[in-house]
Amino acid sequence: MRFASAWRPSSSRAMGLIDKFKRTFVTPIVEEKEEGVAMARSLRETGEAALAHMEALCSLLKLELEEASQRLGKKMLLLLAGAFMAVFGYLFLWCLLTMVMAHFWGVIAGFAVTAGFHLLVAAAAFIMFSRIHVTPIAPATAEELKTDLSCLQMALKKSSHS
Structure with missing residues (x-):
């Protein structure tokens, strides 16, 4: 009977032992659980915030890429139009020069100079092309x-033999 009365909550000595027991064993376990839950919640919230941030960055990147592709598309269109017109400008310039040379030197000489000039430039370009040695791109990375x-x-192989 004495033992049972010692552990009754009404006893001041019993309250001291129970409080000491709670402080020593129960409270740290509860705090550890709460810390673990808090840490898991914090990690989840951080992960969600990181994902939301990445989604925002991806949507911003998508918008910027769309704008850049529109600008580059316009730039490419203008480049192609300019190159097309330059080819015809070059062609008509040589027609004019050929006619001028034909007027002063005769038709055959005018065409011969024009054709000879273009054949020499083409031959020089092909010779220079054949002398350029191409090495593999990024050999160290390869x-x-x-x-x-x-x-x-x-x-x-090692894991398949195990």
């Missing part, structure tokens, strides 16, 4: 990718 591929293949 070598690294080959090494990575061989390591991956070895790891796959």
Whole structure:
């Protein structure tokens, strides 16, 4: 009977032991649970905020890319129109020069000079083209990718044998 009365909540000694028990064992566990829940909630909220931020950045990037593509489209259209007109301008300029040379030197000489000039420039361009040696693009990166591929293949073989 004495033991039961010692643990009754009405006893001041019993309250002290229960409080000490709560402070020592129960409260830290509850606080740890609450901290874990709070940390999980904080991480979830941070992740949601990061995702919302990334969505906003992606939509901004999409708008900027659309605007840039419209500007580049207009620029490309103007470049093509200019190149088209330049080709015909070049053609008619040489027609004019050929006619002037034909007037002063004769028709055959005028056409010969025009054709000779264009054939010499074309030959020089082809010779220069053939002398340019093209090396692989990004050889160091390609070598690294080959090494990575061989390591991956070895790891796959090793894991398949295990």
